[in-house]
Amino acid sequence: QDKRSKAHATLDLVEGYLKEHAQDEWLISGLAGVEEQIGGLLSKQNEIIQKEAAQEAATTALELATKSLGDCQKQSGIRKQELEDALKQLQLGKDALCQILGDRLLREYRTEKETLLREMAFLAKIAELEDHRAKLEDGEPCPLCGAIEHPFAEGNVPVPDETEKKIDALSRLISKAEDQEAAIKKLEEAESLARKNLTEAEKLESSAANDKKAAEKALAEAKDGLVKLRAEFVERRQAVSTKLQPLGITDISETDISSLIETLKARLKAWQAQVKKKADIEKQIADIDSEVKRLDAVIETQSTALTEKLERLETLKKELATGSEERNGLYGDKIPDDEERRLHKAISDAEGAEKRVRERHNELQQKWNTAKAHVESLKKRIDRREPELRRLGTEFSAGLAPVGFSNEEQFLAAILPSEARAELTAAAKDLD
Incomplete structure (x- = not known):
């Protein structure tokens, strides 16, 4: 009876739990669908995390592209300034050459110098023949050229100082012009290099601008995709929350999604365990009741048997007394x-x-x-x-x-x- 009372007390506790958590019975048929929905929700959450990472990467890429474009634009400005400076220097060099040459060309000065040099050489030759001039006589042939008439013998020999001065002046001018032309050539090379550098810088700037546009487009797409994913995530989470409201779950935190399915499984497992426990206790009570009935029947049977045995005992006692008398009658003085x-x-x-x-x-x-x-x-x-x-x-x-x-x-x-x-x-x- 004590065992049956304890079983009934435990049964009351189990039935109390089942009544209090009656809504968990729905998990038997509904957990699979909820698990699938939560799986989809987790998948969507992972997509959002990936999209957020992609957006962050796109933002970083845009920042880098913007910085790269700024650097390229700055470099292009520097290259433009270098080209402008090179052009200015080249123009100044050309202007200086024009000032040196005036209205004439350098080859004209070189031709004039060569002419003066020939004239200088001729005058030098004349100077060498001064000794022969003294020995010339009118009407006598010249020992060098055979001429009869000697015009130089009649006057003074020309002095080459003015010619030398002109040649020196021309040499200085030509040298200065050639130096200036060399400087101009270097300036032209510098201008060509600056133009080439500017072209490269403009190409890099164009490429950086394209990269920036691509990064802006990628960032915009990532933002749009993230907005859509978040909207889908909110919609799915609301659908799951609506389905789980009978279970007392009104809101699902983003951090609790992964553990929610385990919580539901634990609740279902606890419910099934209590149901099994109830069935076991009811069976135990039924077994106890059956055993009590059996024992009652056994007691009744044994009571009947005991009564019969008592009656049999009285009969046997009487038979023993009768047998003892018969035995004594049979054996007499012998030992029975x-x-x-x-x-x-x-x-x-x-x-x-x-x-x-x-x-x-x-x-x-x-x-x-x-x-x-x-x-x-x-x-x-x-x-x-x-x-x-x-x-x-x-x-x-x-x-x-x-x-x-x-x-x-x-x-x-x-x-x-x-x-x-x-x-x-x-x-x-x-x-x-």
Whole structure:
């Protein structure tokens, strides 16, 4: 009864739990669908995380592209300024060359210098012939050229100082112009390099501008995609929340999504455990009730049996008293126990003798059965060999006449005894 009371108390607790958490029964059929929805929600959350990472990467890429574009624009400005400076320097160099040359060309100054140099050489030659001038005589041929007339002999020899001064001035001008032309050439090379650098910088700037546009486009796409994903995520989360409201879950935090399914599984497991526990307790109570009924029946049966045994005991007591009187009447002065032991021994000896006789009978019966089976086997073998024996008998009878015997008896009378045949066989073996 105490065990049954405890079982009922436990059952009350279990039923209280099941009543309090009755909504968890829905998880038996609904958990699979919720689990799938939560899986989709987690997948969408992972997509959002990836998109956020992509947006962050796109933002970083845009910042880098913007910085790169700014650097390229700054570099392009520097290259433009360098080209402008190179052009200015080149123009100044050309202007300086124009100031040096005036309205003439450098080759004209070089031609003039070459002309003056030839003239200078001619004057020098004339100076070398001064000694010969003194020896020239009018009307006499010149020992160098053979001329009769000597105009230089009549006047003074020209002085080359003015020519040398002109040549020096021209040399300085030409040298200065050539230096300026060399400087201009370097400035042209610098201008060409600056133009080339500017072209490269403009290409880099254009590429950086394209990268920036691509980064802006990627960032815009990432933002749009993230907005859509978040909207889908909110919609799915609301759908799951609506489905789980009967379970007392009104809101789902983004951080609790991954653990929500485990929580629901734990609640379902607890519900099923309580249901199983209830069934076990109800079965236990039913078993206890059944056992109580069985014990009641056993008690009743045993009570009836006890009454019967008590009645039987009274009868046996009466029979014992009657038997004792009869025993005393049978044995008289003899000791009843000794007489009973003697009689029991006689009975035991008779039973032993009967057992030995039975065993001997069984043994003889088994031997008889064996002999009977052997006889049956021999009969079957004889029956199988009878045709052959008849054939052999016929052949034997037919073979007697040719050897001089009329019948089998005559043949048997004529043959040697078995002992003589054995001796002859032994002698034959010895001879061999």
